[in-house]
Amino acid sequence: MLAFTVKNHRLAAVRKPLPRLRPGWALIKLRLAGICNTDVEILRGYHNFRGTPGHEFVGEVIALGKTSPREKSRWLGRRVVGEINIACAALGFRSLCAFCRRGLKTHCSRRKVLGILHHDGAFAEYFSLPLENLYLVPKNVTDEQAVFTEPLAAACQILAQVPAARHHNIAVLGDGKLAQLIARVLRTAARNVTLFGKHESKLALARLAKIKTQLLHGDASDIHRIQETFSLVVEATGSPTGLSLAQHITEPRGTLVLKSTFHGAAPVETWPTVVKELTLIGSRCGPFGKALALLRSHRVDPTPLISRTFPLAEAPAAIAHAQKSGVMKVLLKTD
């Protein structure tokens, strides 16, 4: 099969055998994969991952490891999306780690992560995941919508961590792909959501989804540009410098959700968090069920965020395109 791996900070095409399936695992044929900033970070060295990247996908189950006839009829030939953290039980450990015992599979201390950590991902014709990670895609959800389930679930995680509906004034810092999804998800729970970003064309996309916007310059002057303060701020700029501005615009005793993962450090003064007694909440993977429900009900439509779709075979050109200014979601498609 065709797959892509990280080599010298680029994606390189390789021929690989099909993955072998453990009991309870599925072989998935890719339909659509999404390129995420984490994939770009992985090329830059994040997690030192050397396998096949790709963790946003919609695919079709085409084979199963040892399992019951009931599971077979449930999954074979069906369209699926999948959670990316592979935890103790699926890895064959009989004694679960402390986090799996608490039901926190996304924090499993032995976890592998699809396309990010010790498990080959979705930039390939075929890849494998445990059945326990999979979700059937509802019929009225298109492939182009379903491929957003993983990042949309990450956005929904904020709703699981913070009572967004109680916040009268919410800010999202960043106008990239994840920030846009976050603003749309928060908008389902709260009326007053403002997206702050540096790109007028991206802000225009957000306004179509009834999100307020404000243009930033991306320099120190932004601190004076934002006069308001917010009881809930989500930092999703993908840049280490976003935290300073985020602290500045969060009101005393307010909540600041950190959503950006990136490789590298920036000088940060943390005294505003102490003086204002802010609560900073790190937020990562989220509930797929909630994300699929938002897609099924059309309360969130992510498809305006799609910039371009490439054939899987052109993955290196696609990831280069994804890094161009103004480009939003880039997809990889198989026949």
Next chain:
Amino acid sequence: MLAFTVKNHRLAAVRKPLPRLRPGWALIKLRLAGICNTDVEILRGYHNFRGTPGHEFVGEVIALGKTSPREKSRWLGRRVVGEINIACAALGFRSLCAFCRRGLKTHCSRRKVLGILHHDGAFAEYFSLPLENLYLVPKNVTDEQAVFTEPLAAACQILAQVPAARHHNIAVLGDGKLAQLIARVLRTAARNVTLFGKHESKLALARLAKIKTQLLHGDASDIHRIQETFSLVVEATGSPTGLSLAQHITEPRGTLVLKSTFHGAAPVETWPTVVKELTLIGSRCGPFGKALALLRSHRVDPTPLISRTFPLAEAPAAIAHAQKSGVMKVLLKTD
């Protein structure tokens, strides 16, 4: 009266008139003042404060602005300690700010802060505070104990923000004055508290209070030195580099309390907070009533932390002494 002000990054003695008293305010004669790291930061330029520093004190009320006979008999001649944030009502504003309306006087948007922000502090023979900020010192609490009320209250704030008793394994990073008080306060609520610091002599002080200790080297190797993880970590090193180590030793979904304020920034990688979904809580001033209760009941005795007491007139020498390696709390005393 004699007072000290900040001049060219040093304390300079000046002669000043007595402060004028608004209605509901008290004139306080200093008995003992404590030197805090914030005072040292103020000399370095923190908050750009140019008045009289000093916010840890025990004093005696010797005069009152316009008030009722009942208040006069309650306060005149009594030993007091005082909260340092002076809020809307005490400043004479009839219409309260949004934070005062919510009862969050420590976050009053117009606040002045004793010895830190727009209000002269306790490194002086006399200073003023609103009666609403004052607390009577119980008879069985000595001046040497009472002078710790303000930093002890700041330590108690953590108990108000985090259910410490539910945490089975608590770490305090830092072995300085505030870290030591924090560890003692947490120890009243939880059995398993470990203090991490660079100074064996300071760790020995903590062990006398039944706190576990571990010696750090203060370099990058410390990350490998601490094998355990903790569900609750308090960062109280007073150094911008403490946050990296603190994130490292906090377990997934754990809580990290930020207690250090300092002037300056350090490069910090924030991805561990996102990946582990940590909750970071900024923590500043705290409840004086709780701190006085701990002193009165002898559940916390801060006096072993006193390194040396200087006459008020020798404040410049005292603050120089306070910055020497190994020195803990330095006090200023009046006759």
